[in-house]
Amino acid sequence: MERKAFLDQQPPPGYVAGIGRGATGFVTGGDSGALETLNQFENSDSENENDVSDVGLLAGKTKDDDEAEKIYEEIEKRLSSRRRDNQVTKVEEEDQLENRFTDLKRALTTVSEDQWKQLPEAIDLTKRNKRMRLLEQSRQRFYATPDNLIAAQSGINTNENKKSLIDDLINNDDIELDNQMADIEHNRSLLRSLRNSKPGSASSWIASARLEVKAKNFVMARKFINEGCKRVPTDESIWLESIKIHQNSTDGNKLAKAIVDTALKHKSTSEKLWIKALEFENPGDVNSKRRILMKGIEQLPTNVKLWQLMIELQDDEEDVKKMLTKVIELCPTEWSFWLSLINLSDYSEAKTIINRARKEMKDNHQIWITALKLEERENNTISEDKLIKMLSKALKQLDANTDESRKVTIRQWLDEAAKAEKEGFLLTCKAIIVNCLTESSDFFVEADYYITKKCFQTANYIYEYALSKKPKDIVSWMKFFNIFKSLENFNVQDIYKFYIQAIEFNPEQEVFHLMMAKDKWKIEGDIPGARKILDTALEKFPGKEDVWHAKIKFEVKNKCFENARNTSDKMMESITTPRAYFKHIHLLRFLKLDAIQFCDKGLSEYPEEEKFYLQKGQILHQQGKLEESREVYSIGTNKLPQSINLWLSLSRIDEELKIIIRARSVLDRALLKNPDNDKLWVEKIELERRNGDIIAARQFCSKALRTLNKSPLIWVEHLTLIPKMSQRKNAFLDALNATDNSPIILMNIGLFFWVDGKISKAKSWFERALTNDNTNGDIWGWLYNFYSQHGTKEELQKFLNEFQQHEDSINRGNTWNKVAKRVENLDKSQHDILVETAAHLKRHSTM
Template sequence: MSRPAFLDQEPPPGYISGIGRGATGFTTSADTGSLQPGFTIENGEESDDNLAGEIGDEGAILASGKNRDKEDEEADQIYEEIERKLQRRKVLKEEAVSEAENQSYEIKSKFSDLKRSLSSISAEQWEALPEVGDITRRNKRTRLYEQQQQRTYAVPDSVIAGSIARASPTNFQSISESRDQLLSSQLDSLLPKHEIEFNAEEATEILKNDQHVQIADIRKGRQILASLRRTQPNSSNSWIASARLEEQATNYTMAKKLIIEGCKHAPKSEDIWLESIRIHKLTSEGAKMCKVIVAESLKYNPGSEKLWIQAENLENSIDVVSRKRILMRAIEAIPSSASLWKRLVDLETNQDDVSKILTKAIELCPTEWDFWLTLINSSEYKDAKTLLNRARKALNGNYQVWITAAKLEERENSTIDSSKISKLMDKAFKETEKSTTTISRTTWLEEAIKAEEEGFRNTCRAIVNSLLSSEINQDNPEENLVTWFQDAETLASKESVEAANYIHQFIVETNPHSINSWKELFSFLKNSSNRNLDTLFNYYKRSIELNPKVEVLHLMYAKDLWQLAGNIVEARKVLNAASHGLENNEEVWFARIKLEIKSGNFEQALSISSKMIKAIPTSSDRVWYKHIHLVRCMNNREQNPNYEGQILALLESGLDSFPESPRLHLQKIQVLLRDLRKPDIARESARAAVEKLPSIVELWILLSHIDEQHLNILIKARSVLDTAILKNPTSDKLWTAKIQLERRNKDFVAARQLVNKGLKAFPKSSRIWIEYLSLIPKMSHRKTAFLDALKSTENSPEILLGIGVFFWLDSKHSKAKSWFERALSNDRNSGECWGWLFNFMKSYGKQQEKENLINSFESHYEEINKGDIWNSTNKDITNFEKTPKEILELVSKVLISKYST
């Protein structure tokens, strides 16, 4: 194939390779030349000839305006508008420049006369002008300069410890400032004396506060301290600091030399002598040189207690005679020094000599209570009383004198009447009230604790009684009870059981008819670490003597005799005695019956119950209910051939006395239905009951249950519930019963409809929410409903337990446990919460956890009264003799069987 001819030709002007097929994305002036066809520039000038000749027809068309559309006209208008704006901006800029030039000329013209007057200023005046500082970023530069000038020092622990010991804070800012002044000052050897400006007072203060700070530059430190010694030669601080500096530099010879010289310049300063002793102890001379120093120091400072103590310490510890001799000389110099007298007493072993020393000590130091106390404790009773009288006069208002007097009386006579000691303490409170010193109640309680620890119980009690008596409000004696009970708790926590007991005794003595006070006392005594049952029972007797008509005291006493002491005989006596004084009190009768049942005396229990029916037949329907229940249980144990006539007669008698008693009607229906197996008669009895008591929903539910479960008439069962709802429209329990009826009969559509209606009518009903959650088939769908149920019922225990049950059924047992525990913590009276948690512990818990749960359950057994399954199981006559643990086992099994089906 031959080569195309156009490939050897020049491309036309403006040609771009591949542009026709879109092979290039953009073009530049380098590709196309001028923006207009045929436009060229030669030597930087436009060629008019080429321009005119090469425009051709196309240029003519553009120039003539042919083929121009609306867009071209709009573009021209835009370009013209832009051009006008640019021209206007240029004009404004030129005007601004012109105005600025005019203003500059006006300012220059204003100062022209001042400029001309500068020609008359002399050279001296020019030189006197101050330098113009550069204030640019002046504040920042000043701050940076100040930061550069700051210095930091590592302060050793000794400085901090020393400041704490002096009970005054170390001024580290003062230390830094003074250090700068010391280190920046010129030394005497380098400057003439008239140029030295040294603040000796400030340097002395800093050295005094910072004696143990390490000096980094030893040479400068020596120069500074030398200057300080020359400036203030009689100041001990400079000599001490100089010696310590040399000690830090391990130059002990110079340290000793300086401190000895310092002692010569400041001989009346005990600090410099003590420092000298300390330094010389570290050297080879040891104690021998120190004795010489301390002897010399005492010539100048005979009244220094510290130096005398140093002198005594320097003696051999075994040489008691020398130590006594020094202390006696010290006391001659300082007879009022209590510390010296104490050291002398400590060295004396002979009791007679001790008494003589103490006698002299209290003459010279009459306000030192420790001397009085030691002498009193070592004296005979008669002498001690004399000393106490003297101490009372010398130490006016000192409460310890009176406490010691009380202890003395108790020590000498253990059988002393406690009222005598109480009088002493009452006087103590009166004396302290007159004095200017206020004794806090905490101090008095601490003294009571101390007296108890020392074995002075009567004194302890007297302190407590006097303190509480001074606080009692005569108008409202019980006003302080909260504070006093808190005091007793605090004392008991400190193992001061007797003192706490005395507080409780005072409370019940001042409030003998306050039953709460007696209960608090009994609770304290029972929970005490060293519980004494005899003391507890004595208080019970006392409370009953003061409040014979309060049955709770009799019941508590009998219960504790039975459960704490295991003394059923005494418990029976207490209850029998109570029944004579409170013959119409049904609680006492019930307690007597329960005691016999728990102790296995069922015949005796039935006999007492029969007597109760005859004694108080109209007391309450509970009396008849309890008696009939016991008769049923006894018949279950041993079949009674006359049971039917007997039980029906009892029911009729009870209903005659209380015809509108729901519990008796329910009991009668249960007897007919379960004991006598007569569902038809039971239904008639239930129908008559609902006619008489239409507001009792339990009767309606039981009637429906008979129709459904025993007579198999489902239509009647539904009709009964519908009628019940019409008569009791505000009862969610009836709605729940109706929903459960449909669920039992597998009509889930009707059940869901009823649940939806029920939630509209009772949005906060836990029962209906449980039914709603039960009808949700999948666990994943239930989770969002859980939140709605919790929110609507405000986290009710029933919903918490129900969620736990759903997790259990979903085999998520750990989650179930957490929900069971939450439900139980919210309601410990729910038997079903205990049952479900026991199910978990039985299958997955540790043995110790299971035992702890059982123990906790047994302690709460009497209060547990909630839960349909719990109540039906616990009250079942077949479980009459079962223990609480066995009842819990049964409940847990019933719960599993109910929810597994």
């Protein structure tokens, strides 16, 4: 920037910078004469130096100076007058303030005790200089209290504060104290007062010592506790506290042991002190421990704990028996000693001891349970009826000798039964259940509770009892048989006795015949025996369709196809239901016999039954008559437009005929009739994928997802159409949320992780899917593939064992049902269906 020329010039005379903006500078225009005089003074010769007082700034007073002094004097007078007024006002205000507080103090005489208790403490949230402020507050925590209020209170508040502090310190060793000086000093003051007023109270000394421990003042803590031991030597708690405090010091155990010895001289009847003395002995010095315990028992001959410790130190069984014999005389109501002696005695001695115990403790139910266990253990020929009668007698005696408040509840008795089961006393378990349950008991609730506890025999006996009271309850029988067969070592012969009972009580029910035949076949492997049971059932229930189908299935699975054909032909002579027709046609197709006539007969009698259209179309398709097959499906869709299977069959045969446009048209018409069916949408998406139009497939999938957002099948299609695994992860969460954690989604997430190489994650998701739904065969199939490839032989075998337990209930899964319903698989086992399902899933996976 160019420098202005005037900046290098001399300023004019009298110039003051900024005067145009209101600045006055250091010199005004009225002071110009004085400025000149000052300049003259500064420039004067040395000869004038001795006479400088007569000129310039040091010259004598002028007229202006006199006027200025008068002005200053007036200002001073005004200021003095104002100060005098302020002093008077301040004195008056102080007098008024003093009078006001005098009134307030006088008003305190009317304050009640409750109002005084409710006075709040001052709160400070600034946290600045907290330590000094708290200390200052503690010093200033004094109030001018009227005499009548002090008299009314009589020290109650102080005592309550002391008591609260002592309770905290005595009852809670781990109490966290505020380690601020103000609180510590305040608590010390309270405890000091208490010690002075009640020096014989052990609690005040213990509280004082614990306060010092919390304050890290261990020397003072030991001083207080030692003084307390001198003043209250017969209190065990103060000695125990002294042991605890000294144990943490140098040579702690040595000091503590000496303290215990001293304590026992003053308090020899303290169980806790004797046990403490035992703790300080060398763990390997059994003799010293025995001596201490014997001294303790001499002082406390009926102390249960000391006797228990003494018995534990004995090595010889005979010594233990002798000791127990003495102990039950000294402690006749302690059941544990009686039980120990019973367990160490032979059968006859044990019975004698039990009878003695029963006389000593007439209200103890454990005695009778032990008696039952003894009989079951020692007498192999004893019957369950005898044990039931024994306990029935016991219950009457217990009821007569037990207060109502101490009587054993039903659940407590059942817990004893469950305990007996776990100990192997099954007859005792049953005897307890038979005696404690009543007809008003909720058998299902009780049985289910013990199933969750893995006490299956207890649950089984509960149902057995329920059946004796309600023998015509079919649901109870079914649950009973299921639980019975889940027992680890159940006797297969026993279950037939229960089947016979169920049949006798329910002669009109064919289900028990079928269950018995199946168990005879599956569990025992007795094929002739199972066939005999089924033949008997057919004679008894010739009009029951389930019996016919069971017999046909039994013969087919055992490769007795001629028997199956003859049975099916006989069925069709008397039963012509749609199901009977369908099963008969299916068998004929399996045997490669002509079944078209039965399809036509079925259609003539049941024109609204989709299965006959499907069967006839499939037969014609197998014969290579595609156009005729298509015609059957077309007629079926016109007749039954709500049949999804017929629409799908019609579309697929058009696709097989390479008429893709017509296949699309079929699905479009199907969706017009059934717009909310997800299987049709999936087929439409899959059709485009099979024909290479991924863009169209995605478009249809997006459209389907908007209208069927909760369908797991649509979400699976959506996930498979996402190209990258990284993009799928957010979609996984959306799919789970939309389908409420559908097992199908869980299974497919596992499959995605498997394809991505995340083996452990894949396993986790597959197992979650199976846990959510163990009836879905597709999940079983994928897990079979997974364990076959990545599992050990043991893991695969465990998986197959689990499958065997659930195979009868597996009836879901698109691929599983497709495989299971194939005509050629009619004689296949469930394991064979599993293997084929797994192979089909692997071949046709879209991942």
